[in-house]
Amino acid sequence: MPLKPYACTNCGHWQKYFAVPPNCPICTDVRNDLPENGWEFVTPEQVAPTLDYHWREAIPGVWEFWSTPRFGLDSHGWLLTYPDGNVAFEAAPYYNAAQLAKIGELGGIRFLAASHPHGYGALFQLQEAFNPALLIQKDDLEWTKAMHVTLPYDDVFEIRPGLSLHHTGGHYDGHAILYDRERKAVFAGDSLKIDFDADGSAQRISCHKAYHKQIPLSRDEVRRYRAVYEQLDFTTVFTPFEYATDTSTKAALALFDELIAGPPFTSPIQIAR
Ligand SMILES: [Zn+2]
Numbered sequence: 001m002p003l004k005p006y007a008c009t010n011c012g013h014w015q016k017y018f019a020v021p022p023n024c025p026i027c028t029d030v031r032n033d034l035p036e037n038g039w040e041f042v043t044p045e046q047v048a049p050t051l052d053y054h055w056r057e058a059i060p061g062v063w064e065f066w067s068t069p070r071f072g073l074d075s076h077g078w079l080l081t082y083p084d085g086n087v088a089f090e091a092a093p094y095y096n097a098a099q100l101a102k103i104g105e106l107g108g109i110r111f112l113a114a115s116h117p118h119g120y121g122a123l124f125q126l127q128e129a130f131n132p133a134l135l136i137q138k139d140d141l142e143w144t145k146a147m148h149v150t151l152p153y154d155d156v157f158e159i160r161p162g163l164s165l166h167h168t169g170g171h172y173d174g175h176a177i178l179y180d181r182e183r184k185a186v187f188a189g190d191s192l193k194i195d196f197d198a199d200g201s202a203q204r205i206s207c208h209k210a211y212h213k214q215i216p217l218s219r220d221e222v223r224r225y226r227a228v229y230e231q232l233d234f235t236t237v238f239t240p241f242e243y244a245t246d247t248s249t250k251a252a253l254a255l256f257d258e259l260i261a262g263p264p265f266t267s268p269i270q271i272a273r
Pocket residue numbers: 008009010011012013024025026027
């Protein structure tokens with residue numbers, strides 16, 4: 001019997017299964033909430049007509065793919081374009097034919113990666129459509145059943161000069177971030193959460209082990225984040241959900257220093273500038 005993709009409507013996680021899956025591993029994990037009204041799984045044929053599909057060039061050379069209304073955790077996919085092969089990081093909840101055609105027009109995908117399962121979205125679709133190398137930090141391999149990881153890595157992996165993946169652990173054991181030296185940008189996954197004001201300006205910053213349950217990171221986990229981030233000079237932060245062009249290394253280190261100095265917390269603090 002062919003395996004079929006099913007998405008959990010609570011978090012958007014895709015599983016390939018021979019029947020409707022009995023549960024969702026992302027939602028049964030402590031870092032997400034269970035669906036209050038029970039499990040609901042949908043197939044691509046069911047999801048596709050319910051969404052509107054969008055893309056735009058967020059900053060020069062970085063394309064953003066997303067859909068509305070919100071589906072699952074509502075992740076956005078980022079595509080970094082290069083003449084010798086594009087790099088995709090995180091993925092949108094589901095891609096329609098027009099979005100896939102746009103990615104094809106932009107040169108397809110040579111390397112595909114993600115910070116951790118909350119940013120995976122429909123990563124499996126991107127792998128099927130473009131056959132890129134799939135880079136996942138080795139400690140997150142257990143969450144990748146719907147895909148085929150071809151390039152597991154350890155602490156640091158340089159995709160191309162100035163573009164590197166860095167293992168942070170913390171939020172997930174295999175959580176990793178993508179650093180783009182040329183654009184002074186970090187794709188932070190859920191190692192940083194940015195809160196915006198109604199006018200769209202980035203105001204507050206936080207980090208957490210589990211967002212829904214507001215579980216803080218342990219002190220050593222924060223120290224690890226700090227050790228990774230202090231090596232990276234950036235002014236723009238992309239998360240799986242949005243981006244802020246005025247949030248720098250200084251803001252991240254100020255958050256980590258406050259967490260290391262006192263009792264653990266998850267509440268956002270003002271962004272240091
Ligand atoms: Zn789920």
